[in-house]
Amino acid sequence: MPGIGVVTNPRAGGNRKNGSRIHCLGEAVGAAGFVREPDGLDELQAVAHEMREREIDIIAVCGGDGSYFRSLSALGEAYGAAPLPAFLPLRGGSMNTIARAVGFRGGAPEAVLEQVARRFAAGEKLQTTWRQLIRVNQRELGFLVGSGAIVRFLESYYAHSGRGPLAAMRVTAIAAASAALGVGMAHDLFDGFGAHVTCDGERLDFSSYNVLFAAGIAEFGLGFRVAYLADRKPGFFHVLAGQPRATQVARRFVHLKAGWPMRLDGLYDNLARSVSVEFSEPTKYMIDGDILEPVSRLELAAGPRLDIIQL
Numbered sequence: 001m002p003g004i005g006v007v008t009n010p011r012a013g014g015n016r017k018n019g020s021r022i023h024c025l026g027e028a029v030g031a032a033g034f035v036r037e038p039d040g041l042d043e044l045q046a047v048a049h050e051m052r053e054r055e056i057d058i059i060a061v062c063g064g065d066g067s068y069f070r071s072l073s074a075l076g077e078a079y080g081a082a083p084l085p086a087f088l089p090l091r092g093g094s095m096n097t098i099a100r101a102v103g104f105r106g107g108a109p110e111a112v113l114e115q116v117a118r119r120f121a122a123g124e125k126l127q128t129t130w131r132q133l134i135r136v137n138q139r140e141l142g143f144l145v146g147s148g149a150i151v152r153f154l155e156s157y158y159a160h161s162g163r164g165p166l167a168a169m170r171v172t173a174i175a176a177a178s179a180a181l182g183v184g185m186a187h188d189l190f191d192g193f194g195a196h197v198t199c200d201g202e203r204l205d206f207s208s209y210n211v212l213f214a215a216g217i218a219e220f221g222l223g224f225r226v227a228y229l230a231d232r233k234p235g236f237f238h239v240l241a242g243q244p245r246a247t248q249v250a251r252r253f254v255h256l257k258a259g260w261p262m263r264l265d266g267l268y269d270n271l272a273r274s275v276s277v278e279f280s281e282p283t284k285y286m287i288d289g290d291i292l293e294p295v296s297r298l299e300l301a302a303g304p305r306l307d308i309i310q311l
Contacts, residue, residue, distance in 0.1 A: 002055045003248055004039060004058045004116070005034060006029055006033060007036055007061045009061075009091075010022070010061035012066075015063060022035060022070065025113060029114075030121075033056070033117065044074045045074045045077065048071070049078045052075075057085055057086065059086070060087075061092035062113075063090075065095060068098050068143075068288060069290060071292075072087070072141045076133075078134070086128055088116055089102070089104050089308070090113060097288075098144075098275075100219065102129060110262055127310040129230060129308050130307055132302060133302075134216050134303055135303035136287060138301075143217045143288055144286075144289070145215075145285065146285065148193055148209055148211050148212050150211070156284055190210045190243075191210060192208040192243055193210070194209075197212070197241050197275065198276040199239055199270070206241070209241060209242060211242055212241050213227070216231075217230050218231055218259060223257060225257070225259030229271050233271060236302060237271070237272060237300075239270060240269055241267070241275075242264070242268050244267045245266070248301070279296055279297065280296075282295060
């Protein structure tokens with residue numbers, strides 16, 4: 001019985017507060033699997049290949065959104081065209097946006113893992129849901145990819161003291177207030193960048209953007225269902241791209257929360273299989289909350305459809 005492969009990131013926000021987590025996870029999974037705590041991306045890649053060789057049934061990742069992105073990217077490289085194992089998100093981060101977005105409320109990582117391991121060992125069929133992964137530049141896998149306003153929002157969040165939902169709510173409130181007035185923080189958030197964007201072979205009409213967002217999950221965080229089309233159709237992800245004004249977005253704040261289309265002339269809003277972005281100059285982008293180094297080009301494509309354990 002191949003079992004459950006567990007990856008834990010000791011640097012994740014929630015894990016840093018629990019120095020005995022790796023030991024507790026080992027006790028929780030028991031004979032149903034094994035736990036690894038890779039130190040850096042090279043070790044993570046080696047762990048991913050070990051999981052492929054052992055043909056695990058479930059990969060459980062204990063960390064935050066960035067830990068999921070890094071682990072799934074390593075797993076994607078190790079598995080190639082082969083189907084990925086089912087995914088169990090263990091909430092070891094500060095925000096845990098991905099876990100909440102797929103309906104995984106859960107509890108303490110050790111308790112959740114113990115429950116899944118016990119049911120798995122008993123041969124019980126585990127309920128799953130699916131979400132579409134996005135492949136970025138042919139090598140990385142994530143649920144959320146973006147540039148422009150979303151990167152600047154994250155930079156502001158990381159620049160403030162504190163982490164977690166309350167800190168994110170504070171930054172969101174400041175951004176919303178300034179967007180309503182069209183001044184202050186909103187001016188920086190919605191500053192444009194030059195790019196040519198093609199969706200499924202169709203060149204978009206804009207030459208300047210302040211929003212570029214692709215998502216395989218509907219929720220962006222704090223309950224905002226920005227990508228309301230994301231889980232509608234396997235093999236597709238939701239794309240929002242354009243240059244809406246800050247005041248326009250502020251007036252549709254309720255739409256963002258409820259998962260309604262904003263219906264703005266300055267915003268492309270549709271499903272896509274692939275997106276090609278050529279930036280006028282190297283530009284930062286993010287995957288699942290991790291801000292990455294500037295690039296001149298982004299190639300996005302629908303990656304594997306990921307089965308996610310539900311409790």
